Amino acid sequence: MEPILILKGVRKVYQKAERSVEALRGIDLSIDRGALVAVVGPSGSGKTTLLNIIGCLDLPTEGSVRYDGRELGRMSEKELAVYRKENISFIFQSYNLIPVLTVIENVELPMVIERRYSRKEMRERASEIVDAVGLGEMADRFPRELSGGQEQRVAIARALVKNPIVVLADEPTANLDSHTAEEIVELMERMNETRNTTFVFSTHDSLVQRHAHRVVTIRDGLIRADEAEVDRRINV
Amino acid sequence: MKEVFRIALRNVLRHKRRAFITAITMMVGIALFISFDSLMAGVDRMSIENMINLSHSSLKIFTKDYLAERDVYPLDYGIADPQAVAKRLGTDPLVKAVTTRTEFLGQLSDYRNVLPVRGIVINPEQDPKVFTLAKYTQGSFFGAGGADGADGTDASTGVNLEEVSNPIVLGSTLAQKFDLKLGDTILLSARTRYDSQNADEFTVIGLLTAFDPAVDNSAFLTYATANQFLDLENLVTEMDVKLVHRLNIDQTVRDANAVAASVKASDPTLTAQTFKELGRAYFDLMGTKRSITLAMVMIILLIAAVGIVNTVLMSVYARIREVGVLKALGFRRREVVWMFTLEGIFVGVFGSIMGAVLGAGLNYLLITRGIPLSFFGDSSIAAGLPFWGTMYGVWNPGTIIFALVFGVLIATVAAIIPARKAAKMTATDALRFV
Numbered sequence: 001m002e003p004i005l006i007l008k009g010v011r012k013v014y015q016k017a018e019r020s021v022e023a024l025r026g027i028d029l030s031i032d033r034g035a036l037v038a039v040v041g042p043s044g045s046g047k048t049t050l051l052n053i054i055g056c057l058d059l060p061t062e063g064s065v066r067y068d069g070r071e072l073g074r075m076s077e078k079e080l081a082v083y084r085k086e087n088i089s090f091i092f093q094s095y096n097l098i099p100v101l102t103v104i105e106n107v108e109l110p111m112v113i114e115r116r117y118s119r120k121e122m123r124e125r126a127s128e129i130v131d132a133v134g135l136g137e138m139a140d141r142f143p144r145e146l147s148g149g150q151e152q153r154v155a156i157a158r159a160l161v162k163n164p165i166v167v168l169a170d171e172p173t174a175n176l177d178s179h180t181a182e183e184i185v186e187l188m189e190r191m192n193e194t195r196n197t198t199f200v201f202s203t204h205d206s207l208v209q210r211h212a213h214r215v216v217t218i219r220d221g222l223i224r225a226d227e228a229e230v231d232r233r234i235n236v
Numbered sequence: 237m238k239e240v241f242r243i244a245l246r247n248v249l250r251h252k253r254r255a256f257i258t259a260i261t262m263m264v265g266i267a268l269f270i271s272f273d274s275l276m277a278g279v280d281r282m283s284i285e286n287m288i289n290l291s292h293s294s295l296k297i298f299t300k301d302y303l304a305e306r307d308v309y310p311l312d313y314g315i316a317d318p319q320a321v322a323k324r325l326g327t328d329p330l331v332k333a334v335t336t337r338t339e340f341l342g343q344l345s346d347y348r349n350v351l352p353v354r355g356i357v358i359n360p361e362q363d364p365k366v367f368t369l370a371k372y373t374q375g376s377f378f379g380a381g382g383a384d385g386a387d388g389t390d391a392s393t394g395v396n397l398e399e400v401s402n403p404i405v406l407g408s409t410l411a412q413k414f415d416l417k418l419g420d421t422i423l424l425s426a427r428t429r430y431d432s433q434n435a436d437e438f439t440v441i442g443l444l445t446a447f448d449p450a451v452d453n454s455a456f457l458t459y460a461t462a463n464q465f466l467d468l469e470n471l472v473t474e475m476d477v478k479l480v481h482r483l484n485i486d487q488t489v490r491d492a493n494a495v496a497a498s499v500k501a502s503d504p505t506l507t508a509q510t511f512k513e514l515g516r517a518y519f520d521l522m523g524t525k526r527s528i529t530l531a532m533v534m535i536i537l538l539i540a541a542v543g544i545v546n547t548v549l550m551s552v553y554a555r556i557r558e559v560g561v562l563k564a565l566g567f568r569r570r571e572v573v574w575m576f577t578l579e580g581i582f583v584g585v586f587g588s589i590m591g592a593v594l595g596a597g598l599n600y601l602l603i604t605r606g607i608p609l610s611f612f613g614d615s616s617i618a619a620g621l622p623f624w625g626t627m628y629g630v631w632n633p634g635t636i637i638f639a640l641v642f643g644v645l646i647a648t649v650a651a652i653i654p655a656r657k658a659a660k661m662t663a664t665d666a667l668r669f670v
Contacts, residue, residue: 057663058662081566084564099558113567
């Protein structure tokens, strides 16, 4: 089976004032469907840039990104927006919930934007996923009434509500204590298993890494290590 | 779309205080605009009504020859048959009253000083039906009753003003120059209709204070006196017409134009000038005044607009990451613009409605109570303009609607600027924004 995502020779150069910063310096990476991949590395190593490029939030300066056999670089702006909308979801480090919407409304938002679902269908799907992340009782609360862990659960529910193929999570546990962080990763793991959703998440946290099927280490814009779960078990 | 609306509305409600303060700026601007416009319209109306009631009437009828030389008030061109003209006008439903007048140039003298004067010969029965000069007269206005009472005897002088042989009513400005009181005599000289010089002593039976320089510098006689003094033989050089009262000045102008046209059409020797033509200088000034008012209001609303820009800009900066999330979720650029613009519109609508309500309230007070000119400390504030006493406002629903629409429009334009700025950012830039 062909991997869902294939990156070849991806470079990304940011132009900052008068100097240029090379965030990615030639990344080759393929990710199978249903994988749970952790991207690790120190700050500034290029993790977020890599996730942004996979998610089409950013374009590579050089190299190719193929999704399900299609070259993203050849897609028009409109096609990219559709690709992002239909296949990819994001989870952010600081949750980034919309503060004026309730838990259930935040979760419904991606469906609202897509305008493909009826009001009833949206509410049903959102309720189901909110229950699945364990927040059924808090559906009508606003983000300010939740703890950090609960907010991240909402963000996960929001990311999963449309059954995306790939969920990209940038440091999803960075703002959480270790116990809550583990709970969040376990939740992603469970969703990965039950829904076969592909998760690619960046993290610093070694506890969190343990749950991944595969750990890709990135430093100075290059992949320095790529370990499958089985290899790491051997290493341990 | 509904979601965009919901997010925008909830964001405004979430920052109530900020939104409220901005809306108050808007409110004050709009309320000031409505009140100021009302007051200006009120002053205009009062001025125009005073012009009509004191000197211009609704329209004046002359012979064409007289009008050509009116500057020197010649006694050569009388209206041939004023009774016929009056009779014809009497059948017009727009006409309320008609009177005849004859103006002449003369000189007043107290044997020491001499001053030129415009004399106005009036018909004491008909004149008060067209003009309201009696209301502003101390003493008597030829039996029409002055400010001091109707029995004819002046309380301060004991002179029976109704029984003097050569009565004259003087504008107070003139009277002051000669230090004249009721019952005093003054020498009036003028050229008669047949171009001989005549002079006679007249007794002041009324002092007229209308704050209108043209009136306050004139001397009034009756035809009974002037027929002898000027050999007038009931010569009528002008006819003054009062039309039915209209609340709307524009309607009054239309009425006057219609009657003027019918006068001109009925007799080719006659011509007519409406109060608008006679008071052209004031109407020109009115236009300028309106432009100045509009400019002032623009400045006030511009300040309010800066407030809106600031509010939306603060909202944008506080929520740039949110913009990133929405864009990452699939929000399109125009939806982001719309969301922030809506916030501005909500504030604008709220501020404008509050402004309209406050403006209407202030307007109500201006209409029912008015502002006495003494409130400004000096009753001569009118500075020669034909208004005095108390300034009243005028209801103008058009202004309130305009202010409402304009307020919302300003708010929309003011909000679009920062909203576009927010929408321009890419999702990654917005998410990276700290």
